[in-house]
Amino acid sequence: MNQMFKNLNLLKQDMVQKSWTIDSFNFNYNGYKYIVLVKLFSRGTDDSIQEMPKYASVKLEFLRYDDFSNSLSVFANSYKIDWNVKQFREFFGIQYGPNLGDIVQQFNNHFAKFIPTFVIQGKSTFEKSAMVYGLDGGNSKDPLRCYCYAVKRNPKGEKRSIYNDNKTKILREPLYNRLKSDDSLSFVYSMNESDEKNDSEIILNWTTNNKRKTT
Structure with a gap:
């Protein structure tokens, strides 16, 4: 089975080594800019994760650059991303069609190219704000x-x-x-x-x- 997202494993290893529970990188798709948060978790210790797939390695959170509250969270590992196709289509503004499976595959191929293999230093102030927002899950005023x-x-x-x-x-x-x-x-x-x-x-x-x- 093809490890399309093999960079996620390398990034996760670097995060663990450097004691990061969250990282971020930029992603562009269909004319929009996103910040992607990569989150590590400990099984059984995160009350916010109710139905965590057994295969999950990291949690990805896509944030719209112009509105952090407009986000999509999914579990992933080096082989797959656990997309809810309806949520995927609506979040990324993709019209329903008979070739949706091909579009998801094309998206995955495109997205995989953006995933870094290590924690990138020198993040912008905007990215740092997104990471702090993601740490708190956007549930309180603390990120402010x-x-x-x-x-x-x-x-x-x-x-x-x-x-x-x-x-x-x-x-x-x-x-x-x-x-x-x-x-x-x-x-x-x-x-x-x-x-x-x-x-x-x-x-x-x-x-x-x-x-x-x-x-």
């Missing part, structure tokens, strides 16, 4: 909180959430790299751009406050 201004110590025994971890890797990678080894720290965000602080300010404030608590 994108301006980091502090770090805080979690209650004893509690680790930084995967969401907070990957969000900071996306939005503030240099800051993340300086503090990532201490997983009891979480990063604090605001919706107001005026609240944002640079890496040095955040670390200085954290160090100063921490000294006060220990003296």
Whole structure:
């Protein structure tokens, strides 16, 4: 059986190696631009996945460039994408016809060419926003909180959430790299751009406050 989407496996391996639970890449089809989110998951730990196919390796989420809420989510592996043909046709604006199977195959061939084999660095601000939106599933106002201004110590025994971890890797990678080894720290965000602080300010404030608590 042909591994049409073999790049997905290579990308997944690179994501796991680099501790990413989400990645993105750009995709163009039929005159429209999309951001495709690639999501990893742990079986039995994601309450949002009710009927996950046994073969599934990753979850793909197609977001319209002009409207993140206009999206289509599907499971996939290196051999196939689990399309609901009706949803596929409606989302990508394809008219119903007797040759729909051929169109899906043509789409798959086209899409496979866009899938990277590794996590691409230097993503645009727009892509980063899409990734943060995808991390949260678009279910809350938290993606609007994108301006980091502090770090805080979690209650004893509690680790930084995967969401907070990957969000900071996306939005503030240099800051993340300086503090990532201490997983009891979480990063604090605001919706107001005026609240944002640079890496040095955040670390200085954290160090100063921490000294006060220990003296």
